[in-house]
Amino acid sequence: MKEQIQKRLSDSKAARWTALIIVSFTMMCGYFLTDVMAPLENLLTTKGKVVYFTDNTSMPADTLVAKVALFAESNALSSPDLTVQKLEEGARYQYIETVEGKQETVEKTISTVSSGKGWSSTEYGFFSGAYGYINVFLLMLFFGGIILDKMGVRFTGVMSSGLMFAGALIKWYALQADFGDAMLWGMNLQVIIAALGFSIFGMGAEITGITVSKVIVKWFAGKELALAMGLQVAMARIGTALALAVSLPVARMMGDVSGSVLVGAIALCVGFISYLVYCVMDRKEDAAISAARAEAGEAPEEGFKLSDLKLILCNKGFWLITLLCLMFYAGVFPFLKFATKLMIYKYEVPESFAGLIPALLPFGTILLTPVFGTLYDRIGRGATLMIIGSVMLTTVHVLFALPIMNYWWFAVIVMIVLGIAFSLVPSALWPSVPKIIPMKQLGSAYAIVFYIQNIGLAMVPTLIGFVIDRFSTQYNAAGAITGYDYTAPMVIFAIFGLCAIVIAGILKQEDRRKHYGLEESNIKKK
């Protein structure tokens, strides 16, 4: 056969890995903003100012004022003249605290003071689920897939990364503005506008997600596909990990939760520019593909037709992957939104460190997702990896639900196991889609998987927020919140894990019958 003179840009290792890094960076910025509010749940659901002390403990300002006043009164001191306005960095206060059953006078120095927003858990859940509202209810993710297959990765990627940036700016505006007591649909107006911004952002983030998946298949099919997808997911997880780890310190430093969102919006602006750089490479790749086709006398590839959707929707393997994705991810991403507060109230981790334990989850996956991706590339066993990951997910949520081992180190171990599960399933799930669906329908196929997954991402946080308000929140006689019992929400998460195990098992059987090749390696032997 005559050797092709015009080489594709993707044949160059350096070029295809560069393309991967650029698009993964855009996605990473998106993931940062997605989870930037998760460590701020406690701050968002506290009314008024929150005081952080130098010993890394924290307390609502009102509580501190009351405690200090009580201390002054019981010690017959003249009034300390402490008002919320006077709470500032470096100020020292004394009050009485019960330590191991004994009353002790403690002295604390203020490190920072931030403004809480006074949202209820239901409002926080509604806001967190907003990521998926436009995608699900306006079918935008579904249309996004069709736009991707019809208009290509350049147009769609620029549009979607632009939407992420615009949504982030709206969210930031809502959080830094003061809407007073204005309400809409029974919720604070601030929550509604922030949720609108988050919905627009979520639409952009998901369409960028399917675009990036298609870009990777375009550059890596028949090569290191699962490793490339694993590395993209790993970079995305860096975004999540950074969000969980730095969001609270940034909010504390800037005195308000909107500070962390502003940092995310700036990152997204850079991510948008980096996607424009990718577009230059993509144009060259397309030119090389067309030239190579013309040289080989091949007709240009047929475009996507709406009738192709029927082929996707009639494929049982595709539906099993989609449902597995729905159940597995419903047990992970929504859980992350509530995990920081779980650490504070179930494992008694000081708020300043509480975000670091959930951050271990994405940090672990940064290394492991490419490792499992390589494993899948070389030895296969994709369906088996998905079953093992689902079993681990379920075990983790059962352990979080049980009223035992309420130690921070136990939470760390369980979170690490969740990190392994969260590496196993994505590294096998996403590269399995092209084994079931051909390239020209891939954009739509990923869009449908993401669409169904978004139903979970939208509804589960809303459900969990409601369950926490209704069944988990504990009050004292005066009606003040004293703590939370996380059994009910964690049982719900464990049920999602159970469903994932069953679906992954059926998928493995179906693969045996239909020979999708899920248990086979990805790298084609030359």
Ligand SMILES: C[C@H](NC(=O)[C@@H](N)CCCCN)C(=O)O
């Ligand atoms: C690659 C995959 N992406 C998704 O599942 C997205 N649809 C949802 C991203 C939500 C970000 N918090 C993944 O991240 O494993």
